[in-house]
Amino acid sequence: MALELIPYHKKRVLIIEDMAEMRTSLKSMLNNMGVNLMETVGNGEEAIIKLSYNNYDIVFSDYELGRGKDGQQVLEEMKASGKMPASTAYIMVTAAQTVEMVMGALEYEPDGYIAKPVTLDILRTRLNRIIRTKEVYREINQFIDRKDIDGALEACNRLAVERPKFALPAYRIKGKLLLNEERYEEARDIYDTVLGIKRVAWAVLGMGKVEFQQGNYEAAQKLLEGLTRTKAKYVEASDWLAKALEAQGKYKAAQQVLEQAVEQSPKAIRRQQALARLADLNGDADVMFKASKKASILTKNSAFRDADNQIRYAKALQKVLKYGGMREQKIASKEAMVALESVKTVTDLTSLQLLKCGLVEAQTLFNSNREDVARIAYSGSLAMMGDDLQLSPDDKLDLLAAKLVMEDEASSQAYAATLLNEIGNDPRLLKKYYGVLDFHLIPDPQKRHALLKQRGAELLQLKDYEGAWEIYYKATRLPITDSDCQIAALQAAVGLYREGPRSSERLQLTNALFGELQDMSNNDPHYPELEKLRLQWTRQTQEDDDQSTTG
Template sequence: MTEASFNLQGQKILIVDDLVEARSALKSMLSVLGADDVYTATDGREAVEHIMEHDFDLVLSDYNLGKAKDGQQILEEARYTSRLRATASFVMITGENAVDRVMGALEYDPDAYVTKPFTLSILRERLYRLSILKTILLPMNRAVDQGQIDWAIEIADQIRIEHPRLLLPVSRLQGKLCLKQERYEDALEAYTRVLESRPASWARLGQAVCFHFLGDTDQAVSLIRATLLDHPLYVQCHDWLAKILIGQGKSEEAQQELEAAVRISPRAVLRQLELGQLALSNESYTVAQDAFEQAMRLARYSCYKSSVTYQQFVEAAQHNLDAEQTKENRLLCNKALRALDEMKQEFSGNMGVVFDATIAESRTYKAVEDDNKARGSADKAEGVLARIKEPTGEQQLTMTEVYIDTGQSEKAANMVQVMKDQGVANKLLQRLGSIEERLSNINAREKSAELNEKGVAHYERGELKEAIAAFDQATRFEEAGISVLLNAIQAKVSYIENEQLDVGQLKDCYRLLRRVGNVGHFDERHDRYKRLKETCERLRRSAGL
């Protein structure tokens, strides 16, 4: 077959473009090339529906399809769902000049790409060359489609021998297949063979990946860094360097590599997610927040859309929120709440997700110290949980934690008892123990506060002995706050000054002062603390101690 006789007759073809003129023009060109079974799609959603229903031989998709799915996301979804056979071809058509978009389109490996504007002769030449390559690779790709990967690797060896001019494309595919099968020595041989014939950055990266899996991490890192010196925009080098650094426990360095990768190609959903998760674990909350926000936006119309991404974005945002009434704080809080509203809407049929979103809403309000709204959202979460037929132990524990956070310790205690009656899974026992400890501390604080109020009442009536007795009971709790401790010192000092010099009570004052520690100048209790401390010093000197 010559280029002049190249014909698309009998092939099932899909054209994806949001512009009717572009679809019509491309369909006319394909008709001239003999195409007689052509489908068209106006957007990504319709394209994916067609791909799910039909086995296409050729997909030609424009990259920029408006606000929803773009060409890259169509390719992602086709690969992710295995609906695009290895024997089929995906051609990306792009008029984009921005580096990030071109890189994004290429890193998911379309079989070819065509840059607008193009003529019939350019299209014919590109499709003809692709057809020749696909015909030669057909036996190998058929084996891949049948799941016989080792057989495909053997066929690749035969093709390489019979067609030495195809050393690069065949070795590249063979290397990927060997890596997939964990045949690292064979993959290394394929990449080395290429590099012995000519320089190729992808082959050097392939070598590095093989060395990594074979245990020679230093050699892998050295090769990747050398490749980046020659090709600083080679985004997969940053990806693999990050993976290796994570394995070495160098998470902050790994984050820097992923940040570099995202700057080069910011439209890859999985990379944004990986950066967000790593930054979150590194407590780099602003980086995590930005990465998850991008991931939410990019995944909105893709197969990677997940409620977890929304939750992770809000979790990162919560770390950046505080009670300050600044414009930035209000904007971030509103952005987090809008994300949760979208999460509820997008996954409204899943009560578990709605519950998670409502819990996150309560915690967001708590982060900005809006206690009334935090409790309101907690009450809504309680209602959602009641609608879940068989709530999990994790959901019940989460509800219990939010009860505590919103000052509903009695409800928390009741939920703990319900869980104990039902039986708690071993993996949840530690978390349950932490909750019970929190409840115990709350009870202690409440009891201490109750005794403090009793002591204050006695003190105000001049009943110093009774006041001291109440404060002594209140301060026995480790959870007693600074104000309670200062009240106890005040009662003892008043007793010593007005009744009698009691060395035991004075020693108690110093013990309590040690528990108070230092009260900062900006603390409203500082002056009182200072005055009581000076009084104790005066009484100590008077007692000759």
Template sequence: MALDLIPYHKKNVLIIEDLAEMRSSMKSMLANMGVQSMETVNNGEDALAKLAMNRYHIVFSDYELGRGKDGQQILEEVRHSGLIPASTVYIMVTAAQTVEMVMGALEYEPDGYITKPVTLEILRTRLNRIIRTKDVYREINLAIDKKDINGALEACNRLAVEKPKFALPAYRIKGKLLISEKRFDEAKDIYDTVLGIKRVAWAVLGMGKVEYFQGNYDEAQKLLESLAQTRSKYVEAFDWLSKVLESQGKFKAAQKVLEQAIAESPKSVLRQQELARLAELNGDMEAMYKGCRKATGLSKNSVFKNADNLIRYAKALQPKIKHGSMRDQKIAISEAFGLVESAKTEFHLSLSQMVKCGLVEAQTLFNSGKTLEGKMAYRAVSTMIKDSSALSLDDQLDVLVAKLQFEDEPEAQAYGDDILKKIGGNRRLQTKYYGILDFHLSKIPEARLELLKRRGSELLSIKEYEEAWEVLYKATRLPCADVDCQLDALKAIVNLYKQGERSSDYLGQANELFNLLQNMDSGDPRYPSLEKLRLQWAEQQPDDEQSATG
């Protein structure tokens, strides 16, 4: 399409901009280019209402829109809800392309950016280029808008043949369409073909998705890890790698991967919510709090706001309510009640969600000093959980937390023992179970030590040395820690080093423990075990690195 033949007089345009001067300037420049049909709005809510009612050929959206939804949130909502056709040109207008902004918005694929200040020449040049590129895919996009997937796939094939320089983009669209239709074998053929010609990031990502959907987790992991390690802009690779790891039962690794993704692109609501969910599954209250807090702020004006994240956030606030400063407690109490109320009034809750709401409400009352009110609230919710079979094991562990708080110790412990039998060999749930008991015993160090020693010994027996070290090293920090606990911790770290898991933190912590035991009497029956561990530890150290083992 020749630049001077773009029929701007036939284009219907929406301008989303909160500054009146900028709206007026954009209208004036577009009129100069021949645009006759223009509408403007100054906030996200009005923009979504317009987009729901009308079809626009071109949408300009400012990134920063003051209060309410910002440009990224509008874009993510229209993509998620299908409010704009595939053929619509969507352009983000921004004063400064920060890394956070670009990475966040890129995930929802705007057709282009224009950086302020915008002049007529800049607008004309950028818009001509964007429209000309978009027009290449016109036939494909029109078929997608008609939900004619086979027609869109055929249009992709025609584009690849008729315009070879657009073959790779055409195959990219085709692969995504095939995955959306669950035609995984055909998608795999596309990615095989592309990767046979050139290793491009989107094809690696697509192949990783296909392998994941087909249950080939090892292959999916290799592909997605290779893409994540390139530090490319494919942050989505981290999301899918996290899914793959979770499907393999590697929940902590999945959480760690999402934390890396968030460091790259922190403005994704869904990613923050997913991190909070995984952190809850792992019993990582601090990471759950951070993820929930960020997700709640980002989803305030987003279509992705949901009850689960609100309830999870209220739950994550409990340590602050119980142990925080007076100021932190006051803020956290008010916030927790507000979150629970929002969940109950804004969403239709399932039984599991109603139970969680009731439990966290009772805990908030109890932890804030309203003991009687908390117990009454717990009794009210306990009537809903007489049959625990309707709840997941994770939900039942939430009930255990409440039982330990509100019921007699023997009754709560019996409930916990029953859950532990149901958990069986599930390592993640075992870890969460012991984490709950560990927190419950935080003010009874002797009982806490025995719990940690028992769990550490179990983990050593199944050669899970990393988690054994985490548990046993925590036990050695207790004021009542004993020699047996310290020796078991050293067994864990020595074997962890033998497996190749090393860090400066591990080195310093292990040497500290060896130092604590350096005056053990040679007549102590445990002395030979200590000497054996010293020798094994020394063998694991580089020649140029002196450790406390001597």
């Protein structure tokens, strides 16, 4: 298409911009280019409504839109809903050049970007180029908009044959269509063909998705790990890598992958929700709190608002409610109740979600000094537990957390003992189980210390040095700690350092712990073991220092 023949007078345009001056300026420049059919909105929420009920040829969206949704979130939501036609050109207009903006924009693939300040010449040049590129895929997009997938696939084939310059982009679209249609073997053939010609990142990602969907989790992991190491802009690879790791039971590794991914692109709503869910599975309350809070903020008035995430956010706030300062407790109580009230507005909640919401509501009320109302809410929650409600071990751990607050010690401990027997030797669930008990015992240092020492000894016996170190070191931070606990923590540290991986933070903590025991008398019964550990530690760390020096 010749640039001068672009029929802008026929194009319907939506401008999403919170600044009135910029809206006026863009309208004036577009009018100068021949655009007559223009609408404007001042925020992301209005944009979602407009885009959901109208079709536009071109959308200009500012990245920063003041309060509420930004341009990235509008694009993410519209792509997920499928309500914006594939033929629409979505263009981000932004003055921001932060890593957060760049990664977010790359991830959701707008058709183009225009940097502020925008001049008529810049606008004309960039828009002409974007529209001309969009025209290349017009036939494919028309079939997609008509939901004629076979027609779109054939159009991809024609484009690849007739215009070889666009063969790889055509195959990329074809691969995505086949994945969406769950035609995995055909998608595999596409990615095999492309990778046989050139190792492009999107084909590696596509093949990783195929391997995952077909249950080849280790193969998916291998492909996706390589991609996340070499192609930072393919943050989506982290999502699928986390899924592949979780499918293999590698929950901690899956969480770590998503933690790194949200640092790159923190406004990705569903990734934050996925991180909160994994952190919950791992019993990592701090990460669950951060991720669920971020997701809760991002999903305000959003189609991605998730009942489970709101329940997790309210659950994560219990730590502040129980042990925070008075002002913090007041804020946390309000936020928890708002989150839980938003859950109750969902019309299709499952019985399990209703149970979990009720349990967290009861704890919130109890920890907000409203014990009578809390007991009513707790009784109402238990009434939902019919014989047909199947609770997973994780669900039962949530129930245990509520029982420890709401029931007498004998009843809750009896339930804890039964649950512990059911959990068996599952490392993840055991860690989470003892985490629930540990959290409950924070006000009772004596019992908490005894619990930590008991669990630490079990892990040390199993040579789970990482788990033992984590537990014992926590115990050494209690005011009532003893030499037994400190020595055991050092035993775990030495064993863990020997096995690897090495951590500079743990190295510093261990050195500091040795320092805390430097004044131990040689008459102390622990002294020989301390000196033995100190010698082993010195040898191990000295060897590493020597290797790094000579290397």
